[in-house]
Amino acid sequence: GAVVSQHPSRVICKSGTSVKIECRSLDFQATTMFWYRQFPKKSLMLMATSNEGSKATYEQGVEKDKFLINHASLTLSTLTVTSAHPEDSSFYICSSMGGALAGGLYENEQFFGPGTRLTVL
Amino acid sequence: AQSVAQPEDQVNVAEGNPLTVKCTYSVSGNPYLFWYVQYPNRGLQFLLKYITGDNLVKGSYGFEAEFNKSQTSFHLKKPSALVSDSALYFCACVAWNTGFQKLVFGTGTRLLVSP
Numbered sequence: 001g002a003v004v005s006q007h008p009s010r011v012i013c014k015s016g017t018s019v020k021i022e023c024r025s026l027d028f029q030a031t032t033m034f035w036y037r038q039f040p041k042k043s044l045m046l047m048a049t050s051n052e053g054s055k056a057t058y059e060q061g062v063e064k065d066k067f068l069i070n071h072a073s074l075t076l077s078t079l080t081v082t083s084a085h086p087e088d089s090s091f092y093i094c095s096s097m098g099g100a101l102a103g104g105l106y107e108n109e110q111f112f113g114p115g116t117r118l119t120v121l
Numbered sequence: 122a123q124s125v126a127q128p129e130d131q132v133n134v135a136e137g138n139p140l141t142v143k144c145t146y147s148v149s150g151n152p153y154l155f156w157y158v159q160y161p162n163r164g165l166q167f168l169l170k171y172i173t174g175d176n177l178v179k180g181s182y183g184f185e186a187e188f189n190k191s192q193t194s195f196h197l198k199k200p201s202a203l204v205s206d207s208a209l210y211f212c213a214c215v216a217w218n219t220g221f222q223k224l225v226f227g228t229g230t231r232l233l234v235s236p
Contacts, residue, residue: 006164034223043211043228044165093164095224110224112157112164 002028004096006113013084014121021079021116023094029074030096034110035067038091050077084120092116123148123216125195127227134202135235142197142230144212153215154195155224156186158208165211171195182206202234
């Protein structure tokens with residue numbers, strides 16, 4: 001399967017600062033990228049879906065201004081947690097999916113990154 | 122709305138014994154179903170999927186799942202468990218969201234395989 005990387009793998013920051021997490025699709029062009037949040041011992045909660053070159057679609061209850069998503073290219077999406085607070089501490093996971101615009105490779109299949117552990121003090 | 126349910130928070134099995142992790146689905150139309158495994162502090166790894174075809178789907182690491190339409194189930198199975206299979210397992214289904222698909226995950230089942 002395809003490889004998806006995330007950077008950083010772990011970040012600790014002070015309350016009020018912003019944190020950027022990168023998600024890269026290393027060996028295929030990802031038409032769509034997804035961002036999930038996972039609380040301890042809980043399932044994954046989809047935060048938003050982003051398509052290259054267009055605005056992200058956020059799930060109900062997710063603050064657009066707090067969780068900024070940029071999908072600037074077919075291989076890179078970023079999630080910025082703005083003015084982070086301790087309640088934003090979580091495990092953030094991205095996934096990449098191919099599609100028709102990417103030559104049909106991995107169409108409708110999601111590949112997940114290793115996750116980023118965010119701790120806000 | 123499309124959904125999957127995993128009724129067991131945890132499954133305990135002895136090494137060498139068969140294991141089953143349960144999943145039921147509620148999907149309108151043809152279901153697209155997946156199983157993923159997650160090891161501590163890691164992302165999800167794809168195990169197998171059912172889109173169409175044979176009801177018995179074979180996947181990675183010796184796992185398989187049986188699609189049962191009458192029982193709306195997609196249970197994950199392995200004939201002989203290994204200690205290294207201990208992890209968190211997620212069942213998922215595809216839901217369509219304003220023109221593109223997204224995955225809806227179950228709550229997860231922790232599998233503990235004892236030596």
